[in-house]
Each structure stands twice: as C-alpha cells, then as structure tokens.
Amino acid sequence: MAWEPTDLEQQRLQKLDRLRSAGIDPFPHRVERTHTAAEAVSALAETGQDKGPAVVVCGRLRSLRTMGKIAFGHIEDGSGRVQLFFRANEIGSPTIKSLEQHFDLGDFVQAGGEMIYTRTGEPSVLVQSFKILAKSLSPLPIVKEHEVDGQLVRHSAFSDVEERYRQRYADLASNPDVRDVFRTRARVISALRRFMDNEGFLEVETPILQPIYGGAAAQPFTTRHNQLRQDLYLRISFELYLKRLLVGMYDRVYEIGRDFRNEGVSFKHNPEFTQLEFYAAYIDYHEVMNLTEQMVASVAEQVAGQSIIQYQGHTINLAPPWKRVSLRQSILERTGIDYVECPTPESLAAAMRETGHQPSPKSSWGKLVDSLLGTHVEPHLIQPTFIVDYPRDISPLAKTKPGDPTHVERFEFFIAGMEMGNAFTEINDPLDQEQRFQEMGRLYDPDAEDAHPMDDDYLRAMRYGMPPCGGFGTGVDRLVMLFTNRRSIREVLLFPHLRSREQQ
RNA sequence: GGGCCGGUAGCUCAGCGGAAGAGCUCCGGACUUUUAAUCCGGGAGUCGUGGGUUCGAAUCCCACCCGGCCCUCCA
Numbered sequence: 001m002a003w004e005p006t007d008l009e010q011q012r013l014q015k016l017d018r019l020r021s022a023g024i025d026p027f028p029h030r031v032e033r034t035h036t037a038a039e040a041v042s043a044l045a046e047t048g049q050d051k052g053p054a055v056v057v058c059g060r061l062r063s064l065r066t067m068g069k070i071a072f073g074h075i076e077d078g079s080g081r082v083q084l085f086f087r088a089n090e091i092g093s094p095t096i097k098s099l100e101q102h103f104d105l106g107d108f109v110q111a112g113g114e115m116i117y118t119r120t121g122e123p124s125v126l127v128q129s130f131k132i133l134a135k136s137l138s139p140l141p142i143v144k145e146h147e148v149d150g151q152l153v154r155h156s157a158f159s160d161v162e163e164r165y166r167q168r169y170a171d172l173a174s175n176p177d178v179r180d181v182f183r184t185r186a187r188v189i190s191a192l193r194r195f196m197d198n199e200g201f202l203e204v205e206t207p208i209l210q211p212i213y214g215g216a217a218a219q220p221f222t223t224r225h226n227q228l229r230q231d232l233y234l235r236i237s238f239e240l241y242l243k244r245l246l247v248g249m250y251d252r253v254y255e256i257g258r259d260f261r262n263e264g265v266s267f268k269h270n271p272e273f274t275q276l277e278f279y280a281a282y283i284d285y286h287e288v289m290n291l292t293e294q295m296v297a298s299v300a301e302q303v304a305g306q307s308i309i310q311y312q313g314h315t316i317n318l319a320p321p322w323k324r325v326s327l328r329q330s331i332l333e334r335t336g337i338d339y340v341e342c343p344t345p346e347s348l349a350a351a352m353r354e355t356g357h358q359p360s361p362k363s364s365w366g367k368l369v370d371s372l373l374g375t376h377v378e379p380h381l382i383q384p385t386f387i388v389d390y391p392r393d394i395s396p397l398a399k400t401k402p403g404d405p406t407h408v409e410r411f412e413f414f415i416a417g418m419e420m421g422n423a424f425t426e427i428n429d430p431l432d433q434e435q436r437f438q439e440m441g442r443l444y445d446p447d448a449e450d451a452h453p454m455d456d457d458y459l460r461a462m463r464y465g466m467p468p469c470g471g472f473g474t475g476v477d478r479l480v481m482l483f484t485n486r487r488s489i490r491e492v493l494l495f496p497h498l499r500s501r502e503q504q
Numbered sequence: 505g506g507g508c509c510g511g512u513a514g515c516u517c518a519g520c521g522g523a524a525g526a527g528c529u530c531c532g533g534a535c536u537u538u539u540a541a542u543c544c545g546g547g548a549g550u551c552g553u554g555g556g557u558u559c560g561a562a563u564c565c566c567a568c569c570c571g572g573c574c575c576u577c578c579a
Binding site for chain 1: 576
C-alpha cells in the first residue's frame with residue numbers, strides 16, 4: 001500500500017526539506033566514526049582523568065533535552081549508549097537551535113568532541129561537531145526509562161504483540177531486550193554447532209526442495225519447478241537424506257536448517273522452524289541419549305554459564321544424567337492404564353473412556369498411546385526426561401526392540417513440559433524398512449493427509465548396506481525458548497509467520 | 505476447525521447509548537549540567553472493516569478481517 005504520511009511524518013518531511021534547503025545532505029555517504037559508544041565511554045575511564053580523548057561517535061538519537069543555551073541527548077549504536085552534551089560555548093547557539101528545527105528522535109547522527117564527565121558524573125561527549133547521517137521519517141515508538149531503587153522502569157514500551165511481529169525492525173529498534181533474545185539465539189546455535197563439531201560430526205546440507213517428502217508425519221508445502229515441470233515439496237525433515245549419507249560412508253553427519261510443515265500454528269508451532277538432526281553410525285539410542293544430555297548441558301554452559309536455568313517460574317537442572325523412564329511406565333503412573341494390557345485400539349479406547357477420555361474413533365492404537373502421553377505425561381515433564389520405547393506403529397523408521405515386536409527403540413525428550421526432540425535406533429534392514437512403509441500405508445487411510453509416501457530411492461540406498469546407527473532431531477526454536485525464557489516460539493523467531501492483512 | 509478476550513491519536517491506555525479523552529510523542533515559547541528534565545501555550549483520530557437497531561452508536565446487534573490465549577490438530 002502506498003505510503004500516506006501521518007501528521008508526524010509530514011513534519012519530518014518538512015524537516016527533510018529544511019535540511020536540504022540549508023545545503024545539508026540528510027543521507028550522506030560517509031561517516032567519520034572513531035569510537036563506538038561503548039569505546040568512547042571506556043576510553044574516558046581509561047584516562048583516569050576527568051577529560052578524555054576526542055571521539056567521533058555515530059548512532060541513533062534516542063533522547064534530546066534542549067534547555068536554551070545547552071542541550072543533552074543520548075545516542076545509541078550496536079554497542080550501547082553515550083550521552084551528548086551540547087553547550088553554546090563550544091558549538092554555538094544556532095546549532096543548538098537547529099537541534100530543535102532539524103532533528104528528530106530516531107535520526108542517525110554523528111557527534112564529535114572531547115569526552116568529559118558532567119556534573120552528575122555521566123560520561124558524555126562535549127559536542128563540537130554534529131551532523132545528520134540518516135533522517136528518520138517515521139517516528140519509532142518512544143520508550144522512556146528511568147531508575148527507581150536500582151530498577152529500570154520503562155514507559156510506553158512498544159508492546160503490541162501483533163505490531164511487534166509485523167514490524168520486527170521497530171520492535172528491535174526500540175526494545176533492547178528483544179535484541180538480546182536473538183543474540184542468545186545465535187549463541188545457542190553456535191554452541192550446538194560447536195558441540196557437534198567437537199563430537200566429530202560433519203555438517204552437511206541436504207535438499208530443501210524434495211520430489212518426495214518424508215521422515216516425519218506432517219503435511220508438506222508444495223511448489224513447482226516451472227522449467228522442469230516438476231512438482232516439489234518443501235522438506236518436512238532431513239532424516240532420509242542424512243541417512244543416505246551414512247550409506248555413503250560418513251560416520252557422523254548433522255544438519256541445522258529449516259523444516260516446513262503445513263499445519264496449525266501455535267505458541268510452539270511455526271510453519272517454518274529450525275531443526276537440528278544428527279545421525280551416527282555404530283551407536284544405538286542409548287548412546288544417542290548420552291549425546292543428547294551432554295549436548296543440551298553443553299549449550300547451557302556455553303550460553304548461560306551453568307546447567308541450571310530459570311524458565312517460566314521453574315528451576316530446571318539440565319546437568320546429566322537425565323531421568324529415563326519407559327513410555328509404558330510413565331503412562332501407567334499418570335493414568336493407571338497399562339496399554340500393554342489393551343493391545344487393540346478398541347480395548348485401549350475403552351480403557352481410556354473409563355478414565356474420562358473421549359478418544360477419536362479413527363485413531364490407531366499407537367496414536368491413542370501418543371495422545372495419553374501428550375495429555376497426561378508431557379505437561380508434567382518439567383525437568384529433562386527421556387521417555388523411552390514407543391509403540392511400533394507410530395514409529396516407521398525405528399528399529400523394533402529385540403524380543404518385543406510391539407515396541408521400538410525410540411525416545412523423545414521433554415523439558416519444561418515441551419517435547420524437545422525425538423530419536424531412535426534407526427532401521428537399517430531395507431526389507432524391514434520397506435515392510436514398515438507398507439504397514440504405514442495400511443494403518444493410515446491412503447487419503448489421510450499425513451500418510452507416509454514410499455521413498456524408493458531411500459530403500460535403494462539402504463540396500464547397498466547401512467551401518468547400525470542412531471539418529472536424533474530437536475527443535476532448535478524450542479531450545480532457544482528455554483534459554484531465553486520465552487513462552488511463545490514467535491518470540492524467538494525474528495519474523496514469525498502471520499496472516500497477511502489486506503491493508504499493509 | 506471451535507470457544508473466550510482484544511483492535512480508540514505515532515506509542516501505552518481510559519471511555520462502553522447523549523459534544524472522542526489522558527500520559528508520553530509532536531508543534532510554538534522560556535530555560536548554560538539534564539537524564540521519564542521542568543514550566544507556559546497549541547495540535548493530533550475513517551474509535552479494525554461493512555451492515556443493522558436507535559432521535560442519537562466508539563459504546564447495543566450481525567457478518568467479516570487481524571491478533572492473543574485455550575481447545576482441536578501436530579508419529
């Protein structure tokens with residue numbers, strides 16, 4: 001939609017004209033910065049004197065208090081803030097007047113002068129030169145801050161959730177705590193990468209555009225290559241490609257990247273989200289559990305400096321070893337239902353109805369078990385917990401437990417009542433895998449939206465021989481939620497998906 | 505897909521059937537050590553959108569749009 005300037009924006013456009021009439025370029029090409037805001041402040045402190053070196057600092061004008069022949073302001077750059085002190089003695093009354101006439105909060109400016117302490121002891125640039133670097137035409141939300149008993153109190157913070165997400169640039173520009181969230185996010189991801197690299201994993205990249213999707217039960221996004229006249233899917237997981245690489249004789253591979261699932265959105269689901277998956281030859285799911293708890297604890301150490309974190313009022317200890325409990329036992333403890341004694345969908349649904357459930361009549365046995373987990377167990381798993389050994393019929397890629405054809409060697413891990421990841425001892429018998437794909441086809445209605453397509457190329461790869469291996473996937477965004485103490489996945493995505501508005 | 509709550513000035517919000525308001529922002533003025541600067545004066549709005557009820561609607565009713573929360577869904 002075309003821009004229709006508001007009154008405030010009209011005023012700023014007029015100031016822009018005034019600058020140009022005065023022969024000033026409101027968007028100059030070059031700057032002469034010598035110090036960041038933080039460097040300027042520490043440069044003064046390092047002198048040990050009450051006057052420091054001459055500096056030129058650049059940044060966004062955050063506050064401006066003009067009082068006749070003097071003025072105070074703050075500018076902010078990526079390093080922090082520094083106060084500007086204007087005095088007619090140094091810079092002349094016309095310049096102080098021009099602060100009011102030409103400048104607005106939000107403008108990028110450059111200020112040069114000597115570092116001094118003001119009467120209240122605040123390190124400040126005693127401004128001797130001053131100029132615009134970039135005019136801000138639209139006013140950012142004004143956030144005022146002051147200290148009360150050492151506590152920073154903020155006024156009129158930009159807090160409308162919808163506008164914060166739609167205009168994340170404005171959110172970031174006015175809310176420093178939001179900037180910190182994404183710094184932490186970056187540190188979580190590099191900590192994960194560092195851990196995987198140190199454990200001998202090779203980072204790889206596999207196709208996002210896939211002719212056959214797989215590795216998870218989710219509806220895909222579809223797209224099309226015009227020139228090849230080929231329908232394609234955006235991947236819902238990396239799994240089947242990463243395991244092909246084990247056939248290709250990489251012992252340990254991992255990928256951090258984006259998955260796309262065409263499903264509902266919620267405080268823990270976004271249509272595109274970041275996943276870490278790894279696959280390692282010659283280990284089983286027990287060893288994957290060891291790696292998992294070490295990985296998360298390592299991220300905690302690197303990001304929070306300790307393994308104990310605070311999340312939404314809970315104190316969570318991420319230090320290994322984590323509790324390991326079977327899915328059967330965990331459901332029995334919470335519901336009194338031993339699903340092994342209800343081996344058919346009908347008998348399990350009956351048992352569930354006795355305890356006040358209304359199970360969906362079309363659900364498979366495994367889906368019923370999974371819903372018991374999600375409803376009765378998952379919300380209680382605040383401390384990190386591995387739930388181990390899942391029903392076979394909801395785990396088409398996991399190896400069956402020796403001596404127990406109804407269960408597979410699979411675990412999910414939970415922290416703060418959220419499912420954080422999923423892993424198993426991988427099927428490496430191509431004939432078994434083919435049969436499992438076919439079983440999935442039978443168990444799920446072929447028209448079902450989450451039916452699992454057969455991936456013949458994946459089976460071909462496996463027929464060349466795949467080493468025994470363990471695989472793992474985790475939702476990186478949810479890990480970031482944990483380490484930033486955010487309740488919604490949208491708070492840890494820079495640009496979360498929102499429905500578009502007609503008028504934008 | 506269902507339920508509840510919300511959308512009023514640039515920002516944060518009040519008003520909930522009888523002349524659209526407050527604080528901050530903004531504009532004009534005063535002020536040579538301020539920091540939510542202060543003081544004086546002045547602007548600023550399709551009250552989410554479209555219908556309806558009414559003498560009169562930001563306010564009541566209906567539909568729709570967008571968001572939040574909770575369900576549903578999500579191996």
